[in-house]
Amino acid sequence: MKKFIYTILYAFSIVLLLVGCTIDDLKDENNLSLELLLTDADNVEDLLVGSYIFAGSGGSYGGQTYIASELVGSSGELIWNGTFNDGQQYIDKSILSSNGMVSSMMADNYDVINQVNTVLFGLDLFEDQERRNRVEGEAKFLRGLEHFDLVRFFGKQYQSGVSNSQLGVSILLTSTLNEIAENPRSSVEEVYSQVINDLNDAVNLLPNSNGVFADKYAAKALLERVYLQQKNYLAARDAANEVIQNSGHSLASDFDAAFNNDIDSSEDIFVMQVTLQAGSNTMNTFWATQANGGRPGNPDIAISDDFINSYEANDDRGQYFYTGNGGNATTKWIDRNANVPLLRLAEMYLIRAECNQRLNASVGDSPLNDVNRIRSRANATELNSVSLDDILVERRFELAFEGHLLHDVKRLGLTAGGLPSDSNRLVFPIPEDELNTNPNSSQNPGY
Amino acid sequence: MKKNYYLWLVLLLFSVTVVQAQEKSILGTVSDETGIPLNGVNIIIKGTSTGTQTDFDGNYVINASIGQTLLFTYLGFEKQEQLILLNSNRINVLLIEDVESIGEVVITGYGKQSKRKIIDAISSVKSEDIKEIPNSNFQNALTGKLSGVQINQANGKAEGKISINIRGVASLSGNQEPLYVVDGVPIINDQESGSSAPTNPLVNINANDIESVEVLKDASSAGIYGSRGTNGVILITTKSGKNGKAKVTFHSAYGFSEAINKRKWLNANQYVELYMEAATNAGQSRAQIEAALDGLATDDLGNISDWRNGNIDTNWQNEALVNGNIQELSLSISGGDDKSTYFMSLGSNNTDGIVRGNSLERYNFRINARRKLSERFNVGANISIARSSIDRISADRQFTTPLQAVALVPISPTHNEDGTLNGNTLYDNFLFEEEFGFFETNIWNLGGVAFGEYTIIEGLNFRSELGYEFFNQSEEVFSGSEIPRNGGLSNGAGRTVSRDYLTFNNYATYNKKLGYSHDVNVVLGMSYEENNRKGISVQGDSFANDLIQTVDGATNITGGSTTRVSNKLVSYFGRATYSFADKYLLKASMRVDGSSRFGPNNRYGYFPAFSAGWIATNENFLNNSKTFSFLKVRGSWGITGNQPLGSFDYLSRLGSASYDTVSGQFISVVGNADLGWEETTQLNFGLDYGLFGNVVTGEIDYYIKDTKDLLLNGRQPLSSGIPGNVILTNIGEVKNSGIEFSINTKNITKDNFTWDTSFNISYNKNEIIKLVDGDDIIGSAGDRDYSILREGESFGAFYLVEYAGVDPENGDALYYTNTELEDGSIERIKTNVYTEASRIVVDKALPDWIGGMTNTLRYRDLDFSFTFQGQWGAQIYNSAGLFQASGFAGGKDNQSIEQLDRWQQPGDITDVPRADLSGDAVESTRYLQDADFIRLRNLTIGYNFKNLWNIDMIRVYFSGLNLLTFTDYDGWDPEATRDDLPGTFARGYEFYSAPPAKVYTFGINVEL
Structure with a gap:
């Protein structure tokens, strides 16, 4: 009988012990929950830093945004050696809506926008006005940057003087904290307005310098790129001028010094940071030979001899190449751990020169001087006079393989691979991953 | 002799009637149908709780009275009863396997049940069924x-x-x-x-x-x-x-x-032949083709193997398998x-x-x-x-x-x-x-x-x-x-x-x-x-x-x-x-x-x-x-x-x-x-x-x-x-x-x-x-x-473009458009333009x-x-099909042997499109x-x-x-x-x- 009682007691005590065990006390020890984060200004700033991490990812400004522009804008001077077909589709300008590079570019760019929207949502937590402004400015800088490149790729070229009602991209102003967005595509006009508003806010809110993060002059420099794309030469020229004169940046001592840097050079206005542990230099992955960290195409994107030969003999920029057994590779992307420049001063000079030339002005300096500044830095012979064409050629020589090509083609009415600048094939298809999930989206003509 | 025996019997009977329920020692051996002794068989005197078990050699000994019945039970065998008679001294028993209880016990969650009474769907295998299969998993x-x-x-x-x-x-x-x-x-x-x-x-x-x-x-x-x-x-x-024991x-x-199986791939001569054809069909010049082949045949030291004569013919599959x-x-x-x-x-x-x-x-x-x-x-x-x-x-x-x-x-x-x-x-x-x-x-x-x-x-x-x-x-x-x-x-x-x-x-x-x-x-x-x-x-x-x-x-x-x-x-x-x-x-x-x-x-x-x-x-x-x-x-x-x-x-x-x-x-x-x-x-x-x-x-x-x-x-x-x-x-x-x-x-x-x-x-x-x-x-x-x-x-289920074979006129790969028309029907015509074909759900x-x-x-x-x-x-x-079997349209990868059946001239009926570097790799x-x-x-x-x-x-x-x-x-x-x-x-x-x-x-x- 005793034994019986003991057994029952034993059984009950076990049951009691375990009823007391709860399963609700576990928390995720590796990740913070989002709700927890938005209770403290410091945490919101952490999220802002996280936005730069997204912006520097492979599909965004770690490389794909530039690669897409260079390959699609090319006319035979680039060869694709990659194993998968996406890059070849870019070169052939026969891009399928299943193209993985297009899809990851759109996805990564919107990831940044969502993240900065979450930061903007938490702005009220900041008590210090100066800090709040800086955070807001940085967030809007990134948002403007991302929307700008999205509309440049997925929408038709902005035509000045008309209301650009052609389809642009979806504008994302909300955060996944509040809703999962299924936005229709806004018109090109609306997107540009949003971009310019965001960048103007950024210019007003950001400090003059901000370490490796976006500052006033980065926003201004980006704004001039936007104006240039809109063919608003006056605004572009003025913004460029202001950056050149007041930002404190100066051209690097020689051409080589402007590239493959671990620490920003004097010429860098804004770069995506890459270190050994963090950041991805996707430009290196595709433009460098295998021995330098590139893919087996050695390199995946090779440059034609013809293009290299078009440089003047003593121009450093014409020597800035090396070879792998897949062809010629550009030395601009040779270092796998180097930062990826987004805005550099040379571009500012070229914009100022082009705009001054078009406006028949010399605000800041004459176009001739600006062009020669760029040329002499690269040890090319200085010119005696410049025409608009000379400036545009200089732009091509200086900024080659940095992601400007397609946008210049469209802006300047040039051809790419035999296609006219307003061809439907130079506008990216909306990825099928987007069309399959967003009922409010729609495809571009020709796809 | 017989007389003595009868005398003993009479005496025994008397002793039995005089000393009622007199106990005696019964011994015996219990074995199965093939004669192997059974250890651990339970033997109980029916109606009592007296019992014993057989030992390692199947032997038992028990004290019981005449008229009592011994009950022999053993898991997996039919039970047997043996009545103790006057002359019973040694009772050997042969137990028969219970046909119905083979595989009798099935393990269920938190318990087990007799297989006869299982009303769930349970499949089982025993160690006999899974032994001697040589594999690490x-x-x-x-x-x-x-x-x-x-x-x-x-x-x-x-x-x-x-x-x-x-x-x-x-x-x-x-x-x-x-x-x-x-x-x-x-x-x-x-x-x-x-x-x-x-x-x-x-x-x-x-x-x-x-x-x-x-x-x-x-x-x-x-x-x-x-x-x-x-x-x-x-x-x-x-x-x-x-x-x-x-x-x-x-x-x-x-x-x-x-x-289990090795696939067949092109050898050196076949590779060169097919590659040349694919490159020529893409409009490349002889010089370009030879340069590409030279490039492929070059080793680290710059030596170019003589691919024209197949002097290097590596079977890469045999390196891997x-x-x-x-x-x-x-x-x-x-x-x-x-x-x-x-x-x-x-x-x-x-x-x-x-x-x-x-x-x-x-x-x-x-x-x-x-x-x-x-x-x-x-x-x-x-x-x-x-x-x-x-x-x-x-x-x-x-x-x-x-x-x-x-x-x-x-x-x-x-x-x-x-x-x-x-x-x-x-x-x-x-x-x-x-x-x-x-x-x-x-x-x-x-x-x-x-x-x-x-x-x-x-x-x-x-x-x-x-x-x-x-x-x-x-x-x-x-x-x-x-x-x-x-x-x-x-x-x-x-x-x-x-x-x-x-x-x-x-x-x-x-x-x-x-x-x-x-x-x-x-x-x-x-x-x-x-x-x-x-x-x-x-x-x-x-x-x-x-x-x-x-x-x-x-x-x-x-x-x-x-x-x-x-x-x-x-x-x-x-x-x-x-x-x-x-x-x-x-x-x-x-x-x-x-x-x-x-x-x-x-x-x-x-x-x-x-x-x-x-x-x-x-x-x-x-x-x-x-x-x-x-x-x-x-x-x-x-x-x-x-x-x-x-x-x-x-x-x-x-x-x-x-x-x-x-x-x-x-x-x-x-x-x-x-x-x-x-x-x-x-x-x-x-x-x-x-x-x-x-x-x-x-x-x-x-x-x-x-x-x-x-x-x-x-x-x-x-x-x-x-x-x-x-x-x-x-x-x-x-x-x-x-x-x-x-x-x-x-x-x-x-x-x-x-x-x-x-x-x-x-x-x-x-x-x-x-x-x-x-x-x-x-x-x-x-x-x-x-x-x-x-x-x-x-x-x-798969979601793919449907392949429609090869155009006998020019060797192009063809696809079914499978376009969904406004009235909901599907239009199915052949086209050689891949982007005109829609994906459909096919197989699984x-x-x-x-x-x-x-x-x-x-x-x-x-x-x-x-x-x-x-x-x-x-x-x-x-x-990997588009790398292995697209006639080099997907790259210079070696192709499977089936690619040799490619279309070569108008009128050829085949399922393999023309080998062409600029062809479809889709x-x-x-x-x-x-x-x-x-x-x-x-x-x-x-x-x-x-x-x-x-x-x-x-x-x-x-x-x-x-x-x-x-x-x-x-x-x-x-x-x-x-x-x-x-x-x-x-x-x-x-x-x-x-x-x-x-x-x-x-x-x-x-x-x-």
């Missing part, structure tokens, strides 16, 4: 033997993951594998590979330790495991000792293995007395895989012991320790995977003229990885269960089980600086995962027979489980010297992390079984599971189940039927669940990272507070039959499984900015229905010769019933995933029919058995094939030498695995599939996946 031995259970080894790697689907697939992105329970305690089945190729977490189980495997297939059997029962439950019971078994086997071998050794000792039993085993398995660079070395130790501390109290413990050391190779989609060598060009040599490895190959030359790197995984499993069982009063038992498993996997990878893709920069990594799994089961069982007809069994209990996982990893590069290959020697540490995750499960369960007159059977069970994996709104789930059955042959009208020796009709209904894979899937989570040197947080996952389990309601009808005195026995089952609240990574718009573009939600419904049929026949049963056959075949139909908003969910083309989930279609990766047949023949001491296995109705898509049904097959899965011939040199038995045998395969599939093997993409709904893809091995083994077993 024990699950391979179950193939073809269990109806409704589909077992596939993903590919030919020794440690490769095995996927088991019971009654179809009932989850889209949650767990699709069954729950594995060993000796009452669930075990870890989460694969922890650090590369994208999954490993089999059960690789450390020693098949020789297994006594039986029961597969719980329907809701009333699996329902007792509640939120983990949807995919079925596999109960593994390990061997235990028996009362008797110690039995020592020694086993040794050695096997040779090779790939090599001959392997298997060596197995095991030793087990078991025995006991009437108070204790023990089983102890040691084992080892050494496998050299059929893919170069892959090998596995495993050591096992186990001890199972039981002790009866008193009449009421039993304790026991099972402890096992196992360790595997595995040399691994790259995952299928990595460039360095050995099978991708078939893409390399035959005019390119493996080595340079100076003997060093040629790095100037079209893609990575995997031989570099082998020579200058390594990838080693060590897995330790320490586990066991300790239990105590106490009989409170007669019929009422209380059992407490404490199970613990410790899993530790450490992986080290090193990739040297001489490997071309490293660009002179060596890199290495180390990763360790440690897991703890604690289970505490406590339950009471009550068994009571009320009167003659009522049999009641009640189980009531609770269970607590806790699972902890810790991970550590570090990566480094720029090793000072390639001879130092641990991360200690790295100049730069490029990454490192530690992680911790836990989850808990608290459960209560109960089950009641009632049978009336052994004819009418009823069962009901309920399990309540509270899991930390669920969102706070959905913490606890309730899982009930009911079943009923009728043993028709126990009814008077069928009792003496000559045809039906056994007929049981049964039905069951119940609800089971399936948990999400992640521990915190319901939370929105951030990740930490740094930008330059500043630390930050980024949104990594958007969560869902309503997250719950996936719920399956299953209905099962079954018939168990035995005909002609159980010469023919079998089961027929029909089932319907409706699953709702499927957890799916619902794809979100790219423009919503959700990282990964997915949110996990309970969104869908899927239905599986099917039939299972099994039949076992004793074809010939003679003294010297027996022949038995077992056959099973099952059909499963899978249909997706509901997805969110009725929208399709389409695989990501970026992952080479062309699967689709669409309402009305099967899981694993899941088979319709699976089956197996096993034949066992025995002639005296010689036995011969073989098992066939088959699958019909599934298709496989070759994701995904279409051109690379989709039927994967039906019949395989001779295993075959064993053995001879037993009994009582030779005083040894109980010496057995020698030959055993073969995967000896013959009959299929029309022209890939490597219809079971070789891609080993990345775990956890998504993509299935049935091939991408340079290694075929399984064909193994020939010779072995010897010695039993002392």
